[in-house]
Amino acid sequence: MAFDNVGKVWTPASLAEDIAGRAVPDWLDSITIHHTAAPALSQRPRGFTIQHIRNIQNFYSSPKSAGGKGWSTGPHLFIDEDQIFGMCDFRSKGIHATSFNHRSLGIEVLGDYDIEDPHTGRGKACWLNTAATVGVLLKWASLKKNTSTILFHRDDPKTRKSCPGKRIDKKWFLDLIPADIDRSLDTVPFEKPDVGIPWDAWHFAGEQWCVPLYAFMTAKGVPAAEVLANLKSKGGIIYYGEELIHGGFYVPKGKTPKPDETTWVPVRNLIEILHA
Ligand SMILES: [Zn+2]
Known part of the structure; x- marks a missing residue:
């Protein structure tokens, strides 16, 4: 039914796997892009959780008399910086743009x-996450990338909204959609690898996802003494052994992010070090 995908979470790569071989609905000829506006990024500093999606579903499905919208369904997907959250299942027509539903x-x-x-x-x-997702969906539905298959909510003559935002240009977004989606799925940025640290303990700084270095390395089996021997700070620059860690930073006592009194570094650097 129409809220069947609430609770499902994908990356572009796992979505591609999940929908491969599933029938494409015969009514589907395009994808419509919206922004949430509220919440803004600043209101969801760590992105969505499944509970956020359940709350939105509840708002959509509650009767108008109870302050909801009384809808039987909603949009199909909600996307943040690293995950894709399901709502309306792909077989069902959603509710999101009057002329395009x-x-x-x-x-x-x-x-x-x-x-x-x-x-x-x-x-x-x-x-970037949305562009990769759209690439996956276009391929699945055998649709070409163009201004007829990629719609913005504001393309609907029945809305006066700027959705998906005044700062989003259609050509810019089309260019962001990978031409060769299969190849690009290996390199979609900001997918968090499983590093043994819960994702809500990560911190986004300097445009990169960072984790506490000590916790990460010891979780990966590097002896604590070896980690401490390699970790150095000179003039505010973080080194691991001889390696300068761009984007690394030390958080003093009482400061955020937590844990404090620890060195944070972009997780990609640590993965490279482990594999070196
Ligand atoms: Zn919209």
Whole structure:
């Protein structure tokens, strides 16, 4: 039924695997892009959780008399900087744009892109994740990438909204969608690898996902003494052995992110060090 995908979470790669071989609905000829506006990125500093999606579902499905919208369904996907959350299942027509509901999958991108920046940091990560997702869906539905298959909510003559935001340009977004989706799935940025640290303990800084170095390395089986011997700080620059760690930083006592009194570094650097 129409809220069947609430609770499902994918990356572009796992979505591609999941929908491969599933029948494409005969009504589907396009994908409509929205921004959530509220919540903005600033209101979801660590992105969505499944509970957030359940709360939105509850708002959509509650009767109007109870302050809801009384809808039987909603958009198909909600996307943040590193994950894709399901809502309406792909067989069912969603509710998201009056003129496009009958023929288009609806995607909500986390953020308020009338104001927030889609070209750097978390905003950019959200749009890269969305572009990869759209690439996966276009391939699945055997649709070409163009201005007829990729719709913005504001293309609907029945809305006065700027959705998905004044700062989002259609050509810019089309260019962001990978031409060869299978190849690009290996390199989609900001997918968090499983490093043995819960993802809500990560911190986004300097446009990269960072984890506490000590906790990460010891979780990977590096002896504590070896980690401590390699970890150095000179003039505010973090080194691991001889290796300068770009984007590494030390958090003093009482400061955020937590844990404090520890060195944080971009997780990609640590994975490279482990595999060196
Ligand atoms: Zn919209």
